[in-house]
Amino acid sequence: MIKKMSCPICGTQVEYTIENSPNWYRDPSLPVYRIDCHDKCRRYWLEAIPDPHPYIDPSILAFLDSIDDEQRTFISESTQRVCDNDCWLIYDKSGLQNLANDWQYAKAAVMLYGSNNVSFQVSGAGFDATNRLFFVDTEDARFTMRLHQIGASVHKIRSEVYWLDTLWEKARIKTLSPVPGCNGEMVQGISPNSLPSRYVTAYNWIPGETFNTLSAEEKTPELIRSLGIMVGRMHRMSETLELPQWFTRPRYDIDWLNPQVEEALGLDYMDYSAEELAKLTSLPARFSQLVAEQGEGRNVFGLVHLDLAPHNIVISEGQPCPIDVVHLGFGYYLLDILSLSGHLDENEQTIFFQGYQEIRSLPTDYRQQFALFEDMGIL
Incomplete structure (x- = not known):
């Protein structure tokens, strides 16, 4: 039954219903209040106390x-932006507290870049709560600002910055351009109001539209070809790039895969089909076989973006620009190739692969190898 109340976040009159938590939530047994705040916050959910009649958690x-x-x-504007990007938000006290803390971090962080009359807002796309992304507007420019998770290694973050710089310098791929703070450092540290120390990085804004928002007519053969060329250049650079000793990024290898599979098998709320379960349990052996056959030489295994989905590619002045490199690490190049080509139709894939092979060759059996990486999508 739909009822009315004041929105707990913004105070406007809203509709609400009491529902069960989705299976993927941290405690699916908890009821939740679905708040329909159409004009401001959009739609979000609040944790409720179950007995005897569900009510919003007083905390x-x-x-x-x-x-x-x-x-x-x-918080209201952040919720609105996330909902406008078709994401679900279920808030408990901790989630709201983290968002309010990130507001304090962001407010302190923008001061480190020496701009006046600054405003900022959360990026709604993805809404990574541990590595929050902000859009920052000054009097004459726009930037993106990444608030890195608590405890993140400064060398790991510096490695992201190094790779982004190198993409342009060595591969001529337009991407996020890191912006130094007033002290000249690319990685800034902040600890406002006695909150735990965190690192922040900022990047020049790339004007354009993400690939996933383009119409079918705008996805021309030449643009699809340029996507293949871009990925080919990334991987060719990785084959020969000399990395500084402090360069630190994760490895997506068998030691990474095994815990991922174990965790996936232990998720009680996942109702795998028999086919999915068979694929999942076979992943470690199949991956080990790939390693035995292909090895981990730099011709097949190196730095990969790992999340080249269409929403992470901005088309700017007709050129594809990869963004959002928080998953950058060492893995098989086919991971990148599949993460992008998997969103293309058959004709587009042919053009994409042709573009890639203008820069570097693909394994003769690459389509067969894709099956393994496609099945890893279950994780």
Whole structure:
């Protein structure tokens, strides 16, 4: 039954219903309040206490009562942006607290870049709560700003910056251009109001549209070909790139895969089909066989973006620009190739592969090898 109440975040009159948590939530047994705040926050969910009649967790309401109007507005606008990107948000007190803390981090971080009259907002796409991305607007420019997760290695972050710089310098691939702070450093450290120390990086804005928003007519053969060329250049650079000693990124190898499979098999809420379960349990052996056959030489295994999905490629002045490199690491090049080509139709794939092979060759049996990496998508 639909009822009415004041939105706990923004205070406007809203509709609400009481529902069960989705299976993927941290505790599917908990009821949730679905809040339909059409004009401001859009739609979100709040954790509820189950007995005897479900009611919103009082700690959530107490926390929202404790913050000021500026923080409330930030949470409301952030919720709206995430909902507008077709994401689900279920808030508990911790999630709201983290968002309010990130507002404090962002407010302190923008001051490190020496701009006046700065405004910022959360990027709704993806809504990575541990590596929050902000859009920052100044009087004369726009930037993106990444608030890295607590405890992140500074060398790991510096490695992202190094790779982005090198993409342009050595491969002539336009991508995020790191921006130094007032002290000249690309990686800034902040700890506002005694919050734990975190690192921040900022990047020049890339004007354009993400590939996933283009119409079919805009996805021309030449553009598809340029996607293949871009990925080919990335991998060719990786084959020969000399890395500094401090360069640190994860390896997507068998030691990474095994725990991923174990975790996936232990998820009670996942209702795998018999076919999916068979594929999942076979992944370690199949991956080990790939390693035995292909090895991990730099001709097949090197730095990969790992998330070259269409929403992570901006088309700017007709050229594809990869963004969002938080998953950058060492893995098989086919991971990148599949992550992008898997979103193309058969004709587009042919053009994409032709573009890639203008830069570097593909294994003769690459389509057969794709089957393994496609099945890894279950994870």
